[in-house]
Amino acid sequence: MKIKVSSIPEAGERYQETYLPQVLDLERFDVKVNRPFNVNYHILKEGEEVFVRAEVKVCLEIICARCLDKAEFIIEKDYNFTYRVKPTDILDTTEDIRQEIILDYPLKPLCKPDCLGLCPKCGGNLNRGECRCNLNQNWGGENGVT
Ligand SMILES: [Zn+2]
Ligand SMILES: [Zn+2]
Numbered sequence: 001m002k003i004k005v006s007s008i009p010e011a012g013e014r015y016q017e018t019y020l021p022q023v024l025d026l027e028r029f030d031v032k033v034n035r036p037f038n039v040n041y042h043i044l045k046e047g048e049e050v051f052v053r054a055e056v057k058v059c060l061e062i063i064c065a066r067c068l069d070k071a072e073f074i075i076e077k078d079y080n081f082t083y084r085v086k087p088t089d090i091l092d093t094t095e096d097i098r099q100e101i102i103l104d105y106p107l108k109p110l111c112k113p114d115c116l117g118l119c120p121k122c123g124g125n126l127n128r129g130e131c132r133c134n135l136n137q138n139w140g141g142e143n144g145v146t
Contacts, residue, residue, distance in 0.1 A: 035059055037058040049083065051081075
């Protein structure tokens with residue numbers, strides 16, 4: 001969101017902005033957003049400071065760290081920013097929103113908390129019951145266990 005500092009009323013104001021994924025250019029950081037998303041801003045000006053609360057709900061496309069399936073991961077969070085401003089400034093929150101989403105992107109995203117992952121033997125997706133190892137193999141002392 002870009003806004004002239006001079007146009008922010010002293011009493012504060014609410015704004016909504018819809019971001020297109022390409023505007024935030026998150027793909028450069030391996031964060032994939034498929035759909036436009038809304039940010040609700042609440043902005044307050046006090047002297048030379050502007051306080052911004054940004055209510056963000058964004059749906060990311062992730063690759064599950066366990067089963068390698070594509071899945072969705074939703075970030076729903078309020079971010080707070082403080083800016084020191086001059087009356088002639090134009091405030092731009094885009095970079096801060098981008099940084100926060102990148103920070104909140106999970107390092108090891110899972111398609112669901114109890115994802116079963118892949119069978120280490122056949123690579124079948126255990127969530128989808130693709131593994132037939134248990135049915136086909138003979139478990140009798142295969143690993144030399146006595
Ligand atoms: Zn998974
Ligand atoms: Zn298997």
